[in-house]
Amino acid sequence: MTIEALTAPPSRSPFAGLMQGTAGPVLVVVAAIIAVWYLAAVMLNAPFQRDMYKRGGIEDAPLAQLVADTLSQDRPVLPAPHQVAVELWDTTANKAVTSKRSLVYHGGITLSSTLLGFVLGTALGIGLAILVVHSRVLDKSLMPWVISSQTIPILAIAPMIIVVLNAIGISGLLPKAMISTYLSFFPVTVGMVKGLRSPEAIQMDLMKTYSASPAQALWKLRLPSAMPYLFASMKVGVAASLVGAIVGELPTGAVAGLGARLLSGSYYGQTVQIWSALIAAAVLAATLVALIGVAERLALKRMGMRR
Amino acid sequence: MSAREGTTPAPAPRPHRLGAVRTVLASLALALALVATMMPVIASDTMALGLLAFPLLAAMVLAAVIVLAPYRLCLLRGPRAAGLLAAVSYAMAFVLISLIAAHPGQAGSGFWALVVVAWAIAWLSVEEMAGLKPRQPLWGRAIALAIPLTFGAWLLILWQVLVVGFAVPKVLLPPPSDIWVRLIASPEVLWADFRQTFLKGVLIGYALGCGAGFLVAILVDRVPFLRRGLLPIGNLVSALPIIGVAPIMVMWFGFDWPSKAAVVVIMTFFPMLVNTVTGLAAADRMQLDLMHTYAANYPQTLLKMRLPMAMPFVFNALKINSTLALIGAIVAEFFGTPIVGMGFRISTEVGRMNIDMVWASIAVAALAGSLFYGLVTLAERAVTFWHPSVRR
Numbered sequence: 001m002t003i004e005a006l007t008a009p010p011s012r013s014p015f016a017g018l019m020q021g022t023a024g025p026v027l028v029v030v031a032a033i034i035a036v037w038y039l040a041a042v043m044l045n046a047p048f049q050r051d052m053y054k055r056g057g058i059e060d061a062p063l064a065q066l067v068a069d070t071l072s073q074d075r076p077v078l079p080a081p082h083q084v085a086v087e088l089w090d091t092t093a094n095k096a097v098t099s100k101r102s103l104v105y106h107g108g109i110t111l112s113s114t115l116l117g118f119v120l121g122t123a124l125g126i127g128l129a130i131l132v133v134h135s136r137v138l139d140k141s142l143m144p145w146v147i148s149s150q151t152i153p154i155l156a157i158a159p160m161i162i163v164v165l166n167a168i169g170i171s172g173l174l175p176k177a178m179i180s181t182y183l184s185f186f187p188v189t190v191g192m193v194k195g196l197r198s199p200e201a202i203q204m205d206l207m208k209t210y211s212a213s214p215a216q217a218l219w220k221l222r223l224p225s226a227m228p229y230l231f232a233s234m235k236v237g238v239a240a241s242l243v244g245a246i247v248g249e250l251p252t253g254a255v256a257g258l259g260a261r262l263l264s265g266s267y268y269g270q271t272v273q274i275w276s277a278l279i280a281a282a283v284l285a286a287t288l289v290a291l292i293g294v295a296e297r298l299a300l301k302r303m304g305m306r307r
Numbered sequence: 308m309s310a311r312e313g314t315t316p317a318p319a320p321r322p323h324r325l326g327a328v329r330t331v332l333a334s335l336a337l338a339l340a341l342v343a344t345m346m347p348v349i350a351s352d353t354m355a356l357g358l359l360a361f362p363l364l365a366a367m368v369l370a371a372v373i374v375l376a377p378y379r380l381c382l383l384r385g386p387r388a389a390g391l392l393a394a395v396s397y398a399m400a401f402v403l404i405s406l407i408a409a410h411p412g413q414a415g416s417g418f419w420a421l422v423v424v425a426w427a428i429a430w431l432s433v434e435e436m437a438g439l440k441p442r443q444p445l446w447g448r449a450i451a452l453a454i455p456l457t458f459g460a461w462l463l464i465l466w467q468v469l470v471v472g473f474a475v476p477k478v479l480l481p482p483p484s485d486i487w488v489r490l491i492a493s494p495e496v497l498w499a500d501f502r503q504t505f506l507k508g509v510l511i512g513y514a515l516g517c518g519a520g521f522l523v524a525i526l527v528d529r530v531p532f533l534r535r536g537l538l539p540i541g542n543l544v545s546a547l548p549i550i551g552v553a554p555i556m557v558m559w560f561g562f563d564w565p566s567k568a569a570v571v572v573i574m575t576f577f578p579m580l581v582n583t584v585t586g587l588a589a590a591d592r593m594q595l596d597l598m599h600t601y602a603a604n605y606p607q608t609l610l611k612m613r614l615p616m617a618m619p620f621v622f623n624a625l626k627i628n629s630t631l632a633l634i635g636a637i638v639a640e641f642f643g644t645p646i647v648g649m650g651f652r653i654s655t656e657v658g659r660m661n662i663d664m665v666w667a668s669i670a671v672a673a674l675a676g677s678l679f680y681g682l683v684t685l686a687e688r689a690v691t692f693w694h695p696s697v698r699r
Contacts, residue, residue, distance in 0.1 A: 022535050022536070022539055024536075025532050025533070025536030025537075026536050026539050026540060027536075028532075028536055029533070029536035029537055030540070033540075077559065135328075136437050136438075137430070137433050137434050137437050137454075140433075140437050140451070140454045140455070141437075141454045141457065141458035142455075142458065144455035145455060145458060145459060145462075148677055148680075150630055152672070152673040152676055152677070157653075157669055160657050160662070160669075164478075164479055167478065167479060168479060236546075239546040239547070239548075242548050243550055246548050246551060250638075250641050258551075262551055262553075262554050263554070263642070265554060266557065266642050266643075269558070271555070271558065274551075274555055278551045278552065278555075281547070281548045282547045282548070285546055285547050286543060286547070289546050
């Protein structure tokens with residue numbers, strides 16, 4: 001085996017054009033995942049179905065019927081993709097948005113605390129990064145704690161924060177948002193410290209020759225050059241803050257939100273409901289990250305930083 | 308965190324002066340220490356005790372003034388200033404904590420003024436420590452450790468003083484001393500939880516998830532088609548709230564640790580996959596060509612060059628995963644456990660309003676998480692000793 005094997009060899013198949021980019025392979029992999037999902041659904045649901053047949057006195061059900069039945073169980077061990085899709089469609093399009101059974105309603109509740117937590121976390125992260133860059137003491141004393149704060153499983157504290165804040169009368173959005181804040185401030189702090197230090201010495205010297213104050217240097221040089229770092233860490237932060245919002249909904253006793261759908265689904269064995277909440281959360285996360293990607297492209301283009 | 312501004316010019320030899328922050332802090336501390344002598348330290352509806360009622364505290368205030376005054380006048384500086392300031396601040400904190408423990412919820416204005424004084428002195432000591440440039444590397448390392456430790460210690464001190472001083476109900480926030488007492492009093496329960504969650508769920512899941520991610524990454528790297536197809540999906544999945552599969556795993560694998568390990572496997576798999584694939588692409592053309600000229604075959608190239616070069620990326624994933632694994636296992640326990648485990652302990656003791664037990668569990672989890680992370684970092688130093696970020 002030589003070096004050629006390590007790099008992509010020129011393919012000569014008729015589908016070469018289609019399979020050269022990323023779209024083709026991604027589609028194939030997604031198709032493979034769905035195929036495996038169907039297969040797994042049949043295999044995992046089959047024992048229960050056989051049991052049903054036995055109780056119903058049906059002997060030797062044909063394989064086709066077995067497969068069809070395993071894919072349309074009411075509470076399957078693993079619901080088939082189309083069942084999840086139907087449930088998703090049913091709970092988003094066919095229900096009023098204000099209905100408690102609408103996934104849009106629950107998604108909206110999760111989204112609002114995600115966004116509040118994300119905004120707070122980003123603001124906190126940027127503020128901390130600015131302090132850390134300007135104060136030697138904070139750099140040396142705070143940064144190690146910022147890093148080790150993330151080795152603490154904060155999600156473990158989530159139920160307590162919520163219960164305690166409820167006890168002193170703060171309820172609703174803010175407790176959940178605080179968990180999101182805690183999870184999302186870290187990537188922003190670390191990224192922004194890196195970004196605010198990214199101007200080269202020669203550029204900082206130029207600011208000095210202009211006799212710019214630290215505030216001016218921050219506003220006109222450091223912050224603009226930190227923008228690419230900010231967007232990169234905001235993408236990580238928003239995903240983390242969605243996780244925080246979902247986990248924050250667990251201990252409130254399954255009232256509302258995607259996390260509550262997960263919890264009530266697991267209480268009542270509604271697997272289809274769990275999976276559809278999961279897919280909804282995934283779509284939400286992907287959308288949020290993509291939106292920040294769009295904002296990044298627009299902002300960097302306007303600033304002339306786009307490569 | 309190494310500052311690389313390079314803009315601050317080398318300080319010219321000039322008369323020693325305190326910076327703006329230190330001047331303000333030192334003046335404030337001095338003024339407050341003097342004013343506090345006239346304010347009630349312990350005050351309740353029936354009594355108000357001044358500073359002179361507590362000779363030990365009065366001695367501390369005197370010591371603070373004796374250290375602060377020459378410091379403010381720039382007569383005291385360097386390592387001696389840092390050491391004296393640190394000693395005075397900790398001694399004051401100790402006296403203040405033991406004082407308020409005897410009179411919970413009766414703190415007067417003088418008490419809080421002295422807390423601020425002690426805190427300001429601690430900050431000044433950190434400022435001085437950060438400014439030291441010891442010649443021996445051992446001292447440098449000790450100072451680099453002492454600064455964050457001082458910060459953490461003061462976080463705990465302020466927590467203790469505020470909670471006891473304002474008599475915050477213990478069901479809301481117990482003081483650190485109570486948590487410590489609980490931590491010492493119930494080692495068996497905490498150890499059983501630790502064994503269930505960490506030694507079984509986290510470690511097994513972590514090993515399986517990281518191992519699987521690593522092996523699949525090598526496979527994916529061998530097949531360019533898979534690399535192009537799987538990498539975007541892996542990137543997407545890394546951003547998804549995978550923690551949501553916890554209820555499904557609990558349903559599939561039961562209440563005991565295998566379901567927690569399964570959640571951890573899924574959570575750790577994708578970061579490992581994405582990072583390893585990226586790392587395997589880190590070798591550049593020249594290096595690959597060099598291996599080619601050595602007539603190295605694929606396994607040799609992989610083992611001797613590409614895997615070592617991928618190690619910084621692999622360890623990045625291992626570090627990310629060390630925190631993800633703990634979170635995954637604990638959150639999965641919220642969805643159902645046998646009656647043991649950190650997540651179970653936290654959620655049930657919250658319900659029983661045993662908040663100090665909750666905090667004790669959290670302390671164990673935090674300690675375990677930090678140690679785990681630290682061990683991975685040590686292994687990283689040993690394995691990637693050649694990398695610029697580790698090399699000295």
